[in-house]
Amino acid sequence: MNYHFDEIIERRGTLARKWSKENLVKEFQTDDVLPMWIADMDIACPPPVVAAMKKVASQRIYGYTFVPDSYYQAVIDWNERRHHWRIRKNWITLTHGTVSTLHYIVQAFCQQGDKVITQTPGYQPFQRAVEHHECELLCNPLIYQDGSYELDLDDLEEKAKDPRAKMLIFCNPHNPTGRVWTAAELKSVAQICLKHNVLLVSDEIHKDIGLYGNSPVSLASVSADIADHCIICVSPNKAFNFGGLKSSYTVIPNEAIRIRLQEQLAVNSVTSPNVFAVPALIAAYTECDEWLDQLTAYIEKNVDTVRTFLAERLPEFRMVEPESTYLIWLDVSRLGITNSELMNVLLFKGKVAFEDGNDFISDGEGFLRINVGCPHATVLEALNRMAGCFTT
Ligand SMILES: Cc1ncc(COP(=O)(O)O)c(C=O)c1O
Numbered sequence: 183m184n185y186h187f188d189e190i191i192e193r194r195g196t197l198a199r200k201w202s203k204e205n206l207v208k209e210f211q212t213d214d215v216l217p218m219w220i221a222d223m224d225i226a227c228p229p230p231v232v233a234a235m236k237k238v239a240s241q242r243i244y245g246y247t248f249v250p251d252s253y254y255q256a257v258i259d260w261n262e263r264r265h266h267w268r269i270r271k272n273w274i275t276l277t278h279g280t281v282s283t284l285h286y287i288v289q290a291f292c293q294q295g296d297k298v299i300t301q302t303p304g305y306q307p308f309q310r311a312v313e314h315h316e317c318e319l320l321c322n323p324l325i326y327q328d329g330s331y332e333l334d335l336d337d338l339e340e341k342a343k344d345p346r347a348k349m350l351i352f353c354n355p356h357n358p359t360g361r362v363w364t365a366a367e368l369k370s371v372a373q374i375c376l377k378h379n380v381l382l383v384s385d386e387i388h389k390d391i392g393l394y395g396n397s398p399v400s401l402a403s404v405s406a407d408i409a410d411h412c413i414i415c416v417s418p419n420k421a422f423n424f425g426g427l428k429s430s431y432t433v434i435p436n437e438a439i440r441i442r443l444q445e446q447l448a449v450n451s452v453t454s455p456n457v458f459a460v461p462a463l464i465a466a467y468t469e470c471d472e473w474l475d476q477l478t479a480y481i482e483k484n485v486d487t488v489r490t491f492l493a494e495r496l497p498e499f500r501m502v503e504p505e506s507t508y509l510i511w512l513d514v515s516r517l518g519i520t521n522s523e524l525m526n527v528l529l530f531k532g533k534v535a536f537e538d539g540n541d542f543i544s545d546g547e548g549f550l551r552i553n554v555g556c557p558h559a560t561v562l563e564a565l566n567r568m569a570g571c572f573t574t
Pocket residue numbers: 221278279280281282305353357385387388417419425428429430
């Protein structure tokens with residue numbers, strides 16, 4: 183079956199954070215913009231997911247949810263089929279969103295004053311998860327060279343040596359740079375953490391969309407040793423576009439680590455999942471492989487368009503080639519203006535809202551992030567608005 187991703191769906195008035203006028207004013211001081219920021223897509227969920235949601239809605243009673251075996255089987259089969267990662271049922275724990283799970287993980291495994299490492303630029307909520315629990319974030323800046331990003335393993339080792347460094351929150355694949363870490367890179371990171379007894383927490387929410395033949399690898403699938411020292415955070419939300427359902431889970435092979443997190447979830451009363459979350463995951467993981475393959479090809483086409491457009495019309499902008507997901511990290515440093523000046527021009531002259539690179543913990547000055555998880559026409563409109571700011 184062929185899916186059509188070109189449909190423009192009106193999202194204003196739907197309580198979408200990305201499009202809500204009220205929220206745009208709060209975030210950008212104007213609602214008169216084309217929103218290309220936050221990481222959800224302006225693309226309809228796959229038809230089997232929509233059908234599953236309609237079925238739940240039509241039940242008319244939305245009581246507490248039971249999680250059936252078919253949920254666990256869907257998770258097991260999906261990870262084996264799509265990621266060659268074999269997991270067992272008892273390794274899986276349901277959670278209510280990846281970000282809140284990271285907060286519970288910090289609560290469970292860190293004491294006040296402990297340190298948590300992450301790579302920068304990085305996903306801002308990692309910093310909040312650490313600092314809200316009175317721990318300190320240690321930034322391990324990625325190395326930006328020749329238009330792409332590498333890990334700085336020497337610096338990581340320096341940080342991991344700190345006796346108060348208890349955890350690494352690792353983004354695999356990486357938001358915002360779009361890097362898909364290779365098995366060799368994952369192994370190097372893990373070896374450093376294992377040597378210094380730093381718990382590995384891998385946020386793998388972007389793993390389902392590998393672009394241009396890149397296949398993201400789960401950290402836990404690299405070796406049994408690594409699997410025994412890590413927590414993997416997973417969610418179908420990004421690939422299938424139902425972030426509002428807060429459908430997520432952890433995979434933890436090590437029993438002691440798993441029980442400790444489960445106790446922390448119990449302390450926070452994380453119990454029955456949202457009534458829509460379970461059927462959405464089952465539908466996505468069992469009936470939507472073809473949809474996701476076609477979506478991935480569509481996103482590649484959008485990325486290709488950005489690359490060509492920039493080369494022809496805005497050569498000062500340089501795209502960091504994304505290897506995964508629908509988010510493009512754009513190097514704007516050659517413009518010779520600050521991010522805040524550029525954001526103002528784009529927002530108030532171009533009427534387009536990208537994500538400021540400075541929203542990504544640190545090392546984001548000189549960069550913007552563009553969300554191309556949208557119809558092709560929207561990408562072109564955003565690019566034209568951007569170009570309009572720089573042509574007289
Ligand atoms: C790396 C990463 N983790 C987590 C999330 C959000 O996850 P959730 O909606 O499941 O809390 C995002 C959303 O953009 C993300 O990029």
